[in-house]
Amino acid sequence: MPPNLRVAARYRAATRATGIRREGVPVVVIGAGPYGLATAARLSASGVRLRIFGEPMQGWHTHMPEGMFLKSVPAASSISAPEPGYGFADFRAAQGSGPVGDLYPIPVEEFIGYGRWFQERRVPEVERSMVRGVQAVDGGFGITLDSGEEFLAAAVVVSTGLVPFAHEPRELRHLAAAGLTSHTCEHRNLTRFEGQRVAVLGAGQSALETAALLNEAGAHPTLVARAPAVVFGDPPQTDTPSARRRSTRLYKPGSALGPGWSLLAVSRGAAAYRHLPTPVRVRLLHTVLGPSGAWWLRERVAGRFPVLSGRTVRSAVPEDGTVRLELTDTGGGTELVRAEHLLMATGYRVDVDRLGLLEPTLRQAVQTFGGAPRLSAGFESSVPGLYFTGLAAAPSFGPVLRFVCGTGFAARQLAAGLAARNR
Numbered sequence: 001m002p003p004n005l006r007v008a009a010r011y012r013a014a015t016r017a018t019g020i021r022r023e024g025v026p027v028v029v030i031g032a033g034p035y036g037l038a039t040a041a042r043l044s045a046s047g048v049r050l051r052i053f054g055e056p057m058q059g060w061h062t063h064m065p066e067g068m069f070l071k072s073v074p075a076a077s078s079i080s081a082p083e084p085g086y087g088f089a090d091f092r093a094a095q096g097s098g099p100v101g102d103l104y105p106i107p108v109e110e111f112i113g114y115g116r117w118f119q120e121r122r123v124p125e126v127e128r129s130m131v132r133g134v135q136a137v138d139g140g141f142g143i144t145l146d147s148g149e150e151f152l153a154a155a156v157v158v159s160t161g162l163v164p165f166a167h168e169p170r171e172l173r174h175l176a177a178a179g180l181t182s183h184t185c186e187h188r189n190l191t192r193f194e195g196q197r198v199a200v201l202g203a204g205q206s207a208l209e210t211a212a213l214l215n216e217a218g219a220h221p222t223l224v225a226r227a228p229a230v231v232f233g234d235p236p237q238t239d240t241p242s243a244r245r246r247s248t249r250l251y252k253p254g255s256a257l258g259p260g261w262s263l264l265a266v267s268r269g270a271a272a273y274r275h276l277p278t279p280v281r282v283r284l285l286h287t288v289l290g291p292s293g294a295w296w297l298r299e300r301v302a303g304r305f306p307v308l309s310g311r312t313v314r315s316a317v318p319e320d321g322t323v324r325l326e327l328t329d330t331g332g333g334t335e336l337v338r339a340e341h342l343l344m345a346t347g348y349r350v351d352v353d354r355l356g357l358l359e360p361t362l363r364q365a366v367q368t369f370g371g372a373p374r375l376s377a378g379f380e381s382s383v384p385g386l387y388f389t390g391l392a393a394a395p396s397f398g399p400v401l402r403f404v405c406g407t408g409f410a411a412r413q414l415a416a417g418l419a420a421r422n423r
């Protein structure tokens with residue numbers, strides 16, 4: 001039997017085998033981060049009955065370091081709502097804080113407060129249970145919660161965020177068992193590394209900011225980056241983009257992702273992005289907004305701790321409770337770095353297979369490209385009624401889906417897709 005038919009047969013068998021109680025919830029949204037909240041707000045406003053599960057803003061308060069600042073500017077850091085009054089600026093006004101512009105890096109604690117404020121006002125129905133499993137049942141989905149409750153849903157929106165996709169290079173996995181490595185998403189509080197040597201792998205914002213925070217927490221970081229040099233953005237010329245010189249605005253127009261024509265194209269052209277050939281999409285996803293630090297990080301990094309750029313890890317071995325890294329540089333030279341811990345700021349890679357909450361036959365029924373779900377214009381996967389949003393949708397719709405500023409496009413498209421399906 002050809003593989004696609006085998007999968008379909010297993011899928012039907014799983015559907016028949018379950019005895020889940022039928023209770024007709026039209027839509028289940030899994031996840032209460034910016035994407036899940038924006039989706040739920042939009043669907044509720046359209047009169048769609050739904051249940052939404054997750055811990056509001058958990059990705060931000062559990063999987064990002066205390067003391068972090070957002071790289072996105074305030075104007076690009078609002079969770080989308082179907083009506084005005086729920087943006088980041090509205091939150092600040094409600095707190096009695098004044099307006100802020102591009103020169104204001106948002107502290108992560110303030111952003112978490114904003115997300116919870118949004119949730120309490122706009123999506124109060126969030127249920128703080130976790131979804132343990134989703135399986136295909138007679139053209140719908142059987143949902144099992146960690147409380148043991150089971151029910152049937154007609155459609156499911158997966159918005160479980162970044163953490164399931166944390167990428168750890170295969171060649172370093174053997175160190176994890178000895179507790180010598182971890183991914184940056186595993187740490188909220190970096191003070192546990194005080195006094196220790198920590199090698200930080202990566203060259204993006206997360207790597208640079210984690211290394212800066214480690215240094216400020218009394219640890220001894222060494223940044224190891226494959227990139228030939230670490231790069232920082234330029235400070236905005238003015239606090240408000242409209243106050244920039246006209247010639248500058250023409251040369252580098254402003255966008256939600258930052259100034260420049262290519263950023264403007266991907267931030268406004270998410271719908272068109274899906275029609276680009278797959279290799280082009282994959283390349284753009286990795287090259288547009290390549291690894292760099294925010295302008296305000298430069299003085300917290302430069303000259304504060306060793307930055308070894310243009311280095312590749314040749315080997316990493318445990319030795320007397322430390323990790324011994326052998327690095328090679330572009331000229332073929334080698335050097336050794338020893339550290340009590342190796343922190344991987346190696347990003348996130350979408351792979352449906354890593355979404356353990358989807359039962360295996362359901363996962364296999366989702367058509368993918370490079371591990372990512374193939375999505376319709378309405379964010380629906382090849383399994384009717386199964387939707388993906390947030391980072392999982394970025395390979396289809398482009399880099400804007402990696403950021404909070406993509407919540408408006410995603411929620412609108414998804415709501416329209418669901419409405420069309422119901423018709």
Ligand SMILES: Cc1cc2nc3c(=O)[nH]c(=O)nc-3n(C[C@H](O)[C@H](O)[C@H](O)COP(=O)(O)OP(=O)(O)OC[C@H]3O[C@@H](n4cnc5c(N)ncnc54)[C@H](O)[C@@H]3O)c2cc1C
Pocket residue numbers: 030031032033034035036037053054055056057058059060064069070071072076077129130131132159160161162163206357389390391401402403404405
């Ligand atoms: C270090 C770092 C810095 C970043 N800085 C910025 C920035 O400055 N600006 C910006 O726009 N973006 C930034 N991002 C990206 C940002 O995190 C994402 O754009 C955004 O959080 C994605 O929202 P989300 O709702 O998809 O996922 P998340 O915010 O990760 O939320 C996931 C939700 O899913 C829930 N969940 C997970 N599993 C289950 C389950 N089984 N059952 C029920 N619920 C579940 C969680 O409880 C949580 O509510 C940053 C990311 C990182 C890692």
